[in-house]
Amino acid sequence: MAGQQAKPLNGRFNDVPVLHSNQPEIVEGPGILVNTAPGSAIAIETNQPLKNATYTFNGEFGVHMHHKYYPGDASKLGGRRQRGLLTIAAIAINPGDQPVTLRFSKGSVKNSFEAPYHPNKLMGVKPLGPRPWNTGPGDATAVQMLRGELDRRLPRELVIPPRSRRVIVSTVLPARGIANGLLRGSSDGPFQMAVVAAEETDNEQQLIAVLDRGMLAPGRIYLNRIAEIKSGKVFSRVAGVALGDEYKALIRHDLAQGPLHVPLTSTHKHHFGTREIQVNALSTRMVDSAVNNVGTYGVRFDIDLNLSGEGPYDLVFSHPVASGRPPFTAFRGSIGIKSAEGYQEVHVGLKSGQSLPIAKLNLKGGELNPVRVSLVYPADATPGHLLSVVPIQQLAILRRREESLEAARQAEAARRRSVSPTQAPPALNAPTAQDAKTAKTKEQDKAGPKPNNPTPASKPARPRQTFPSTPLPPPPVLVAPRSGLNPMPPAMILPQRVNQSLEQRYRDAIRAQQEWLRRLQGR
Structure with missing residues (x-):
């Protein structure tokens, strides 16, 4: 980008409320992870009540869950012994006197044993197959959301009777594993939601019983850093309701004036001089949650580029943040690109500091060349990316x-x-050594003849x-x-x-x- 500048996208989030359950990210045992019903629950770490992230959904809504299971009981970690199992479940709560029907349009739930990640095979840019379940659970669920698919494990419709609770979806998470879930739906009435962790079970009443016990799941490591979270010095994870599950932007650019660079998932720290912050707000949160949805996990980005230019160009995806750390995997996810030549999906494994061409663009002169870039931002990626359109010579x-x-x-x-x-x-x-000997002889010649009773000379030091x-x-x-x-x-x-x-x-x-x-x- 030497001598070049990034341009803001000036895009917007929609206002669909999404329940995010990502704090604590590492769960150590059973308990409540997040609850939007009125009330509070006891934190095991402090034995004090924490207020719920109170929110009532009505109409369109979304759910994002992302958790790892590292049991406090080391005997459950696996190895020679049987690995511990934890069920992660989303529960719908109907507080009213009328039944509420939930209808789901797209969504997926995967764990790291169903969708393992193979880093050695998936770095760089590769075409995306029809069932990319070897890309990790975060990307596997994001792909189905990107394609508008509803996983067969999820119901298309769920009725919650008056003043009752129903399990929307659950997945069994083995110790040292990761679970990720993304859902999009709508309701015909008001309801609340919660996410719980329980000892391995598929029994609905046992999962609801975790909610009734009123104890938060262990693993809340940020309870002693609340002030730092509020001041922005510490980024926790998100446990609360964010407003927005889609971000749309449209930009027009004449490449005769120079390459195009726009921020994608920009943050307060990394906006590339544009001052554009692509972070959606939280309507409500747990006290140890991040103050906004800075990770934008599960948010769909649709970026429309109307380009003027002619000839071959590269569409480039970068993570140019200089963090001072050794290179790390900054993005492992899937991106869809639609242009005049058709639609393609690629899997991108990107390290920090890298710039990778994700598509070739052959632009026609004298007309606008529309290009749409779409992605559902996957968990375990690091925001602060740059999207560029540059002449192929520049990248070469x-x-x-x-x-x-x-x-x-x-x-x-x-x-x-x-x-x-x-x-x-x-x-x-x-x-x-010869140079040293010659230099010594010259010094002796300058000093004149030796005295009659010289002292023993010390051996000259080797250079x-x-x-x-x-x-x-x-x-x-x-x-x-x-x-x-x-x-x-x-x-x-x-x-x-x-x-x-x-x-x-x-x-x-x-x-x-x-x-x-x-x-x-x-x-």
């Missing part, structure tokens, strides 16, 4: 630069491995040897010409002289090492 130049730097790093590593571990090679300008210094070259000058219908903006261009300079440094280092080895053999 970036790749050549990355390859050159990687080759330099590998050459440096190979050189260091070839050095003897018992003695370091000399520096490029380190004096040899200290060091590794040759071969620093990487400075960053290249970022200059690019503009010409014709396909102007190149200021981009990451690696001058030829940088490659030549780097190669010369390593030649010098190799010659110095060979000279050092010859001297060792002559001793």
